[in-house]
Amino acid sequence: MKERGMKSEFGTDIAEALKVLRSGGVILYPTDTVWGLGCDATNAQAVRRIYEIKQRAENRSLIILVNSVPMLERYVDNPPEVALQMAELSEKPMTIVYDRGRSLAEGVASGDGSVGVRVCGDPFCDALITGLRKPLVSTSANISGSGAPAIFDEISEEVKAAVDYVCLWRQDDRSRSEPSSVIKVSGNGIVKILRG
Secondary structure: OHHHHHHHHHOOHHHHHHHHHHOOOOEEEEOOOOEEEEOEOOOHHHHHHHHHHHOOOOOOOOEEEEOOHHHHHHHEOOOOHHHHHHHHHOOOOEEEEEOOEOOOOOOOOOOOOOEEEEEOOOHHHHHHHHHHOOOEEEEEOOOOOOOOOOOHHHOOHHHHHHOOEEOOOOOOOOOOOOOOEEEEEOOOOOEEEEEO
16 A cells, blocks of 8 residues: 555654544645645635634635646646646646636635645655545645745744644755745636746
């Protein structure tokens, strides 16, 4: 089984994080970009907790991570072909905003129904998503208005204390990544860059 094989590389980190995610909890984890807060994107109670931890207004949307285009297609209504190609071919982390999400918890999509999705190839995130079998919320691990933490040491004690599990993977990693680019692709195929 794939989950068993992952334990050697990541220790017990994946198993512990999955226990928390499956029970509706919130984790602090390294994403393919910055450190993030994560939860099951289909669990409304867990999504509400993320907003509480971030002290963020609920009218803002959250990004979700999936680990394949087929998974993306299960949670996005009629994704334009050009967006699917961009998601598959992008060599850098790219979040694409689609017109309509589906089967996601309230609070994940924005007020107009659009949803930001990133197909994530990072091995740790892939292991989490594979084990959960659902998309993972990914939002920077900070109080709303403060900077996104590129390394573990930049995360506030307040955020660390508020989550149910703090992942051990990459806590000592000092390499810095930027937040992903964000692109909106409308159903008519029009592409708009929201964050380069």
